[in-house]
Amino acid sequence: xxxxxxxxxxxxxxxxxxxxxxxxxxxxxxxxxxxxxxxxxxxxxxxxxxxxxxxxxxxxxxxxxxxxxxxxxxxxxxxxxxxxxxxxxxxxxxxxxxxxxxxxxxxxxxxxxxxxxxxxxxxxxxxxxxxxxxxxxxxxxxxxxxxxxxxxxxxxxxxxxxxxxxxxxxxxxxxxxxxxxxxxxxxxxxxxxxxxxxxxxxxxxxx
Numbered sequence: 001x002x003x004x005x006x007x008x009x010x011x012x013x014x015x016x017x018x019x020x021x022x023x024x025x026x027x028x029x030x031x032x033x034x035x036x037x038x039x040x041x042x043x044x045x046x047x048x049x050x051x052x053x054x055x056x057x058x059x060x061x062x063x064x065x066x067x068x069x070x071x072x073x074x075x076x077x078x079x080x081x082x083x084x085x086x087x088x089x090x091x092x093x094x095x096x097x098x099x100x101x102x103x104x105x106x107x108x109x110x111x112x113x114x115x116x117x118x119x120x121x122x123x124x125x126x127x128x129x130x131x132x133x134x135x136x137x138x139x140x141x142x143x144x145x146x147x148x149x150x151x152x153x154x155x156x157x158x159x160x161x162x163x164x165x166x167x168x169x170x171x172x173x174x175x176x177x178x179x180x181x182x183x184x185x186x187x188x189x190x191x192x193x194x195x196x197x198x199x200x201x202x203x204x205x206x207x
Contacts, residue, residue, distance in 0.1 A: 025089035027098055027151045030198030032084075035076045037192025043069035044133075044184035052177040062126070070113075087202065094150050101146030105139045112139075130174045133183035138167040140190045156194070163190055 046065045049055040089095055112135055119128045141163025148156035166186045173179040 025092040025094050026201040027147060027153065027198055028084055028087055028090055028095050028202060029099065029102060030195040030200075030202065031080050032077065032102075033191045033195030034199065035080060035195075036073060037187045037190070037195060039069050039073045039076070041184045041187040041192060044180045044187065048177050048180035048184070051180060097150040098147045101150070102143050105143040108139050109136060112136075130179065131171070133170040133179060133186070134167040136183075137163045137170060137186050137190065139163075140186075141167070144190070144194075159190055159194055162186075166190070 043065050046055070047062060050057055050061050050065070055061070084090060113132070116128050116132055120126055141160045144156050144160035144163060148154065148160060163186075166182075170179060170182055170186070173182050
């Protein structure tokens with residue numbers, strides 16, 4: 001049998017079909033964003049309270065705050081992802097692509113956190129941790145750019161721009177306790193609030 005060949009026009013049509021498949025399907029995963037914004041936003045406020053002297057505790061409290069937040073988030077993530085798989089539209093091209101993009105963001109954050117912790121330990125200095133909020137907001141910007149592109153929801157581009165603009169803004173606050181207040185605000189604006197919007201857009205019944 002002769003081997004079938006495809007033309008560039010066929011390839012373009014195929015890619016367009018993939019992009020359009022499920023374009024009207026609501027983007028899922030808002031619950032995960034709500035949890036991330038709430039858990040890490042509260043951890044940022046706790047960090048601010050220690051940094052500003054509102055809480056008189058030993059410096060080791062910083063580590064416990066963030067380790068505790070990570071444990072709570074990862075335990076919540078197990079249940080949230082299990083629930084997400086059963087929702088209508090979870091297997092659409094849009095949600096598979098958006099999910100892969102945010103998974104990359106999450107893994108990137110985890111690897112950066114471990115790398116910064118190792119660097120801080122080797123230098124015996126907390127200074128490397130101060131760049132963490134900027135890195136996180138930049139990665140959130142990338143996650144929202146992927147989501148905006150795949151879903152066609154233009155309002156998400158404002159979140160991407162907000163993440164990228166917030167990264168240098170956080171760097172400007174390094175050296176003051178306001179860094180952690182700013183980071184908490186960034187998590188609310190880039191995770192918790194849009195997460196609530198996405199949850200409201202999720203289907204209540206099978207599509």
